[in-house]
Each structure stands twice: as structure tokens, then as C-alpha cells.
Amino acid sequence: MSEPQLPGGWLPPRPPGGAPDAEAAPAPPPHGPVFVQPDGSTARGGTNGLAIAALVCAITSLGLLVLSLGLSFALSLPLAGAGWICAAKARRDVQPGQRKAGLVLAIIAVALSVVAAIVWIALVAAGFSVQDLQDNLQRELERQRRAGG
Numbered sequence: 005m006s007e008p009q010l011p012g013g014w015l016p017p018r019p020p021g022g023a024p025d026a027e028a029a030p031a032p033p034p035h036g037p038v039f040v041q042p043d044g045s046t047a048r049g050g051t052n053g054l055a056i057a058a059l060v061c062a063i064t065s066l067g068l069l070v071l072s073l074g075l076s077f078a079l080s081l082p083l084a085g086a087g088w089i090c091a092a093k094a095r096r097d098v099q100p101g102q103r104k105a106g107l108v109l110a111i112i113a114v115a116l117s118v119v120a121a122i123v124w125i126a127l128v129a130a131g132f133s134v135q136d137l138q139d140n141l142q143r144e145l146e147r148q149r150r151a152g153g
Contacts, residue, residue: 051099052103054103055102055103055105057090058090058106059109061106061110062088065084068083074116074120074124077117080120081114081121088110090106
């Protein structure tokens with residue numbers, strides 16, 4: 005059976021897969037690597053959305069705490085709590101390393117947020133203000149510039 009030709013001698017485009025006729029046997033699926041777990045089972049593919057959400061929440065919470073010197077504890081604490089909840093509800097059989105990392109980071113973020121809240125509440129109760137901190141940091145920076153140059 006010959007292929008139909010268009011005017012001018014051109015052949016029509018072939019469908020993806022390159023099979024010239026529909027009666028050809030389908031190609032076998034490509035073989036990929038098989039990963040075996042220590043317990044002898046094969047690894048399941050896919051992603052764990054809740055574990056990824058836990059990682060994102062925990063890392064964001066820790067970043068907020070570090071960049072704000074603990075002042076963002078009001079935002080970081082609920083964010084870290086959401087990360088902890090997501091990690092606790094994440095599936096244990098798909099990407100268990102992501103789940104565990106998200107859980108550990110979320111617990112650390114919750115602990116640091118609570119510590120930051122206690123420290124800042126104690127500082128405010130003692131009469132310390134954020135403006136005092138900014139002024140002290142500015143004076144220290146100017147002192148270091150004079151001493152260095």
C-alpha cells in the first residue's frame with residue numbers, strides 16, 4: 005500500500021510515533037530506572053503536595069523570623085503551625101524525606117517563634133522599644149565605620 009501523495013510530489017505529514025500504517029504493533033513502553041527501598045519495595049513516584057506545603061510554610065516562617073529579628077513572630081507562628089499541620093497530614097508513603105524535613109523545620113519554626121514572642125514581649129514590658137534598637141544599631145554601625153577607616 006503506497007502513501008498518498010499531494011500535488012507537487014509532497015507526502016502528507018506522518019502522525020507522531022512515526023508508524024506509517026495503523027496496523028503496526030504499538031511500541032513497548034520505555035524502561036526507566038527502578039529504585040528499590042531498603043525494605044525491598046519499589047519506590048513510588050509522584051510528589052507529596054502537603055509535604056511541599058509544609059516545607060514552604062516552615063522555610064518562609066524561619067526566613068521571616070531571621071529577616072525581622074524576631075519581630076514577625078505574629079506572622080511566623082501561624083505560618084509555622086500551618087507547616088506543622090501540613091506535615092502531620094502528609095502521606096507517609098510518598099516522598100517520606102520531604103515530609104520529615106517539613107515536620108522538623110516546622111517544629112523548629114514554632115519553637116523559635118514562641119521564643120521570639122516571649123523575648124519581644126519581655127523587652128516591651130521592660131520599656132525597650134524597636135526605635136531604641138534601631139538607634140543602637142545605627143550608633144554601633146557608625147562607631148565601626150570610624151574605627152575601621
